[in-house]
Amino acid sequence: MVTMNIDLIAQMSCNPAIGGIAKGHLVREIDALGGIMGELTDSVGIQFRLLNTSRGPAVWSPRAQCDKKQYRIRMREWLENEPNLRILQAEVAGLILGDEAGGRICRGVRLRDGRELAAESVVVTTGTFLNGLAHVGETRYGCGRSGEAASTQLGDQLRTLDLQCTRDAKTARLTLDDPDERRRMHARVQMRRARLTRQMPMSVARTSRW
Ligand SMILES: Cc1cc2nc3c(=O)[nH]c(=O)nc-3n(C[C@H](O)[C@H](O)[C@H](O)COP(=O)(O)OP(=O)(O)OC[C@H]3O[C@@H](n4cnc5c(N)ncnc54)[C@H](O)[C@@H]3O)c2cc1C
Numbered sequence: 001m002v003t004m005n006i007d008l009i010a011q012m013s014c015n016p017a018i019g020g021i022a023k024g025h026l027v028r029e030i031d032a033l034g035g036i037m038g039e040l041t042d043s044v045g046i047q048f049r050l051l052n053t054s055r056g057p058a059v060w061s062p063r064a065q066c067d068k069k070q071y072r073i074r075m076r077e078w079l080e081n082e083p084n085l086r087i088l089q090a091e092v093a094g095l096i097l098g099d100e101a102g103g104r105i106c107r108g109v110r111l112r113d114g115r116e117l118a119a120e121s122v123v124v125t126t127g128t129f130l131n132g133l134a135h136v137g138e139t140r141y142g143c144g145r146s147g148e149a150a151s152t153q154l155g156d157q158l159r160t161l162d163l164q165c166t167r168d169a170k171t172a173r174l175t176l177d178d179p180d181e182r183r184r185m186h187a188r189v190q191m192r193r194a195r196l197t198r199q200m201p202m203s204v205a206r207t208s209r210w
Contacts, residue, residue: 010075
């Protein structure tokens with residue numbers, strides 16, 4: 001696994017929320033497939049809510065606020081203890097493409113310092129970094145998560161590959177969210193042994209319109 005900064009693996013972007021509308025379902029799907037995200041969320045969560053309950057059960061969505069620092073620390077510990085996984089701190093600047101199939105077969109990655117890593121398959125999970133953009137009032141600048149650099153070289157290369165690219169937009173909100181009395185867990189494993197612990201109220205920032 002190649003990542004830009006090992007200390008910032010699983011650093012949450014701004015508010016330490018896991019889940020929410022649509023994403024709550026995604027986290028549970030990751031859990032069903034054996035991913036650690038939901039289990040970790042349940043273990044470091046400080047506030048749990050079920051969103052969208054004014055509508056039908058099909059769109060109810062669990063969301064947890066987590067201890068931001070603990071989430072990052074525990075995720076790194078978990079990855080470092082994963083057998084057969086090596087973590088390398090570097091920036092991937094581009095994919096190495098073979099000549100087959102019109103240059104659309106990936107043979108590895110090229111790092112920013114020029115090193116190359118061969119691979120039979122490459123999974124790109126650049127999150128919010130790929131050609132990342134921050135909008136602060138009228139100002140707009142390229143960046144990854146707060147204070148981190150955007151992944152522009154890889155983003156530029158992917159654009160040349162005729163792939164469909166879209167951009168997700170996030171705005172700020174401000175309200176006070178009370179926790180649900182019952183903890184709504186993300187992981188099936190934890191759900192069975194869920195116990196009610198003291199939860200924290202949360203302030204949420206909200207803009208009037210986008
Ligand atoms: C403002 C904001 C608010 C959000 N709010 C919520 C929320 O309320 N609830 C929720 O569930 N989600 C929320 N999200 C989304 C959530 O942050 C992402 O879905 C989640 O972080 C994605 O995880 P990831 O592991 O895919 O990517 P990320 O956590 O973004 O991690 C990507 C990793 O890839 C690495 N990387 C990127 N490019 C390269 C490269 N070229 N070479 C090497 N390494 C690279 C980075 O170093 C980073 O470690 C929010 C996102 C933002 C920006």
